[in-house]
Amino acid sequence: DTAVSQTPKYLVTQMGNDKSIKCEQNLGHDTMYWYKQDSKKFLKIMFSYNNKELIINETVPNRFSPKSPDKAHLNLHINSLELGDSAVYFCASSQWTAGSYEQYFGPGTRLTVT
Amino acid sequence: DAKTTQPTSMDCAEGRAANLPCNHSTISGNEYVYWYRQIHSQGPQYIIHGLKNNETNEMASLIITEDRKSSTLILPHATLRDTAVYYCIVRPTDSWGKLQFGAGTQVVVTP
Numbered sequence: 001d002t003a004v005s006q007t008p009k010y011l012v013t014q015m016g017n018d019k020s021i022k023c024e025q026n027l028g029h030d031t032m033y034w035y036k037q038d039s040k041k042f043l044k045i046m047f048s049y050n051n052k053e054l055i056i057n058e059t060v061p062n063r064f065s066p067k068s069p070d071k072a073h074l075n076l077h078i079n080s081l082e083l084g085d086s087a088v089y090f091c092a093s094s095q096w097t098a099g100s101y102e103q104y105f106g107p108g109t110r111l112t113v114t
Numbered sequence: 115d116a117k118t119t120q121p122t123s124m125d126c127a128e129g130r131a132a133n134l135p136c137n138h139s140t141i142s143g144n145e146y147v148y149w150y151r152q153i154h155s156q157g158p159q160y161i162i163h164g165l166k167n168n169e170t171n172e173m174a175s176l177i178i179t180e181d182r183k184s185s186t187l188i189l190p191h192a193t194l195r196d197t198a199v200y201y202c203i204v205r206p207t208d209s210w211g212k213l214q215f216g217a218g219t220q221v222v223v224t225p
Contacts, residue, residue: 004157041199043158043215056212090157103150103213105157 003027004106006091012112013081021076021109023091031055032074033092033103034066043090049074050096078111086113118202123220126196132189134219136202139183145206147178148213149187151198158201158215161187192223 004025013019025032033056034046048056049068063079078085091106119137126132138147149161162169162176164185169176175188189196199218 042217043152043201043213045212045214048212092157102160102163103158105159108155108157 004091004093004104006089006106006109008109009107010110010112012114014114015081015083017081018077018079019081019111020078021089021091021111023074023076023106025072025091025093025104025106027093027095027104029093029095029104030071031094031096032068032071033094034074034076035090035092035105037088037090037108039087047074047076081111081113083113086111118204118216120200120202120216120219122217123222126189126192126221126223128194128223128225129191132192132196132221132223134187134189134200134202134221135184136187137184138202138204141182141204142206145204147176147182147185148203148205149174149176150201150203150213150215151196152201152218153195153198161200192221194223194225197221197223 007022011019031050033048035043036046037043046058046060047066052068065077068074088108088110090108092103094103146163146165148163150158151161152158162171162174164176164178178185199220201215201218203213
């Protein structure tokens with residue numbers, strides 16, 4: 001069984017559209033994350049939720065809105081898509097344990113904005 | 115957060131040990147050293163982490179210097195499937211899991 005899954009794997013859309021990426025983890029973890037990997041391959045954290053509460057919110061345009069309906073899901077909604085939003089988006093999860101933070105990443109969603 | 119410095123790339127022969135260095139000279143006492151890798155077109159994969167002591171698991175060994183200013187990840191018997199970008203990351207224990215990835219080291223294992 002896949003530990004962290006994302007849908008869709010590929011997403012091609014036009015500028016100005018609104019799209020969502022879904023993430024689910026079946027590891028029983030209490031913390032989930034969204035990362036963005038741009039064309040230069042740098043991975044940057046965007047958001048993190050712990051027990052459905054937002055705990056990390058990096059400098060991300062407010063066109064990006066995460067939503068966590070339950071501990072196993074963290075979705076990313078993007079409004080008014082721009083060319084610069086083209087990237088690979090990775091979801092990850094972990095279990096909060098003092099001093100230990102193994103994060104398990106999903107396969108990524110490649111978003112292309114045309 | 116402390117920053118890390120890694121070589122941009124390195125080659126390794128299949129079956130040999132791969133030693134990946136990382137400098138983290140500004141590391142604080144409460145910061146762990148983590149290693150992740152990213153195989154092409156896949157999500158990052160956790161390898162190992164440590165605070166002060168050397169650590170070993172089924173994937174690799176982590177050697178941390180006594181002053182904690184540098185560390186080495188050792189892949190004991192590199193295989194072609196170990197070709198990936200390897201990231202060395204330092205992270206405070208209270209940072210809610212915020213991992214800051216740098217450029218990493220591109221490791222190419224050759225036959």
